[in-house]
Amino acid sequence: MAADGPASNASSTGLRRELGLWDLVLLNVVAIVGLRWWLTSAGGYGWAALPLWLLAFLCFFVPSGLAVIDLTTRYPEEGGIYAWTKHAFGDDHGFISGWCLWTNNLVYFPHLLIFTVGNLVFMLGEKHQGLAASPPFMAAMSLAIFWVVVWFNVLGLRHARWLNNLGAYGTWLPATILIALGGFALFKFGAATPFRAAALLPVFSFGTVSFFSAICFGFSGLDLGALMGEEIIEPRKNLPRAILISGVIITLIYVLGTAALLVALPQQNIGLLDGVAAAIAAVQQKMGFGFLAGIMALLIALGGVGGCSAWLAGCSRIPFCAGIDRYLPPTFGRLHPRYATPHVALLVTGAISSLLILVGFIGFDVEQAYLFLADFTIVVYFIPYLYLFAALMKLGGSGRAPEGTIPVPGGRAGTLLVGIVGFLTTAVAIVLALVPPVGSNPWLFEAKILGGCVVLLAFGWLLYKRGRRTGVAAPSQAP
Secondary structure, three states, X not given: OOOOOOOOOEOOOOOEOOEOHHHHHHHHHHHHOOOHHHXXXXXXXXXXXXXXXXXXXXXXXXXHHHHHHHHHHHOOOEOOHHXXXXXXXXXXXXXXXXXXXXXXXXXXXXXXXXHHHHHHHHHOOHHHHHHHHOHHHHHHHHHHHHXXXXXXXXXXXXXXXXXXXXXXXXXXXXXXXXXHHHHHHHHHHOOOOOOOHXXXXXXXXXXXXXHHHHHHHHOXXXXXXXXEHHHXXXXXXXXXXXXXXXXXXXXXXXXXXXXXXXXXXXXXXXXXXXXXXXXXXXXXXXXXXXXXXXXXXXXXXXXXXHHHHHHHHHHOHHHHHHHHOOXXXXXXXXXXXXXXXXXXXXXXXXXXXXXXXXXXXXXXXXXXXXXXXXXXXXXXXXXXXXXXXXXXXXXXXXXXXXXXXXXXXXXXXXXXXXXXXXXXXXXXXXXXXXXXXOOOOHHHHHHHHHHHHHHHHHHHHHHHHHHHHHOOOOOOOOO
C-alpha cells in the first residue's frame, strides 16, 4: 500500500485523496482536544496541573509528534501504527496493535457520545436536566447522533471532513471564550484559586495519582491522520506541518484553559461541576455573561460530534487494511462502488459500537458507565503507543530512510532518546490508569479493566491465528 506521488488524487488502495493541510490541522484539534480534561487537571491538582501539562507535553506529546512525523514520512501508507508495527515487528504485532486501536475506539464512541448528549441536555436548561440521568434517553440520542456520523463517513471524507472541521471550531470557540473570560476575571477580581509558588508542586495521593494518565491521554491522537495516509494530499508535506501547527494550538488550549478555570473559580468548586458546559456557565455567570452558557454547550456538543466523526474515519481504516491483508474477512477491504469509501468497515464499526452503547447502560447508571468506559479506553489505547515508540526505535535512525523522510533530530541517539522517553511515559500512564478511584471496590475495578483487556487481546490473537491457519492472509509487507 505505498503512497502515490504528490500529483495523484488516488491511492494504491483506490481511496481518494481528500484531506489537505487545514483539514488535517482541524482533524487533530477536534480529535485530541477534550475540554473535559480541564476539569480533571484543574479540579484534581489546582495550579500544580500546569507543570503536569508541561511534563506530559515534553515526555509524551513531543515524542509522539516526532515519532509520527518520522514514521509517516518514512511509510506514508494507509493504516498508520498498524502498518508501522508490521514493518518493524511483523504481521502478528501489527495486527495486535491495530486491533487494540480499533477496538478501543469501539468503546470510546459510547464514552464520547455520553459526554456529547450531556452537553445537549445542559443546553435545554435546568427543567430538562433529569434527561441526562435517563439511560433510555441517553442511549437513543447517542445512537441517533452516531448513525448520522456513520452516514456522512460512508459518503466520503469530502463530506465527513465538514463534521470534523465544524467540530474543531466548536472546540476552539468555547476554549477561546473561557480563556478570555479568565483574563477578564484576573484583571477585575484576581485569581479565585489563590496562586503561590508552592502551589505549582503536585501533591500526589491515592485519589489523584491517576490524573496524570488522563493528562497524557488528553495529549494523544497525533497518529489519527496517519491512519488515513493514502487519503491525504501530499502526506509527506502536509502531515508534518499539520502536527506542528495543531500541536501549538492544542497545547495553548490545554494550558491556558486550565489556568483560566483556576482564575475564575475556586479549585474545590471545579471538581463539583457536572461538565465542561457547567464550568463555563459558572465562569460566565460570575462575569455577567450567563446568557452564553447554552450557546457554549451547543458548541461543545458539536465538538463531540466532530471528534466522533474524526475517530470513526481513522479507526475504520484499520479493519479495512486488515481485510486487504486477509486477517479479517476480505469484505472489510472493499470500497463503496460510488463513494470509494471503506463502507463495510464503517458499517461494522458502527454496528458494534451501537451494541456497546446499549449494553453499556444495562446495569449501570449514566455516570458509572461514563467512568468505566473512560478508564478502559485509556488502558487499551496506550498499548498501540507502546508499539509506536518501539517501532520508532527499531526503524528510525537506521540510515535506510526512503527519500522524503523527516527523521527525529539527532540521528540514532536522538531517535533512541525520543523512543525511550515516550515508551516509559506511556508505560507509566498505563500503570497509573489502573489505580482504582476512591470509594470503588479495587478488586472489582481491576477485574473489569484487566479482565476486559485480557479478553480483548486474546480474541484479537485468535483472529490473527485463524488467518494464519487458513492460509489466506496476504504476505507481510515488512522488509
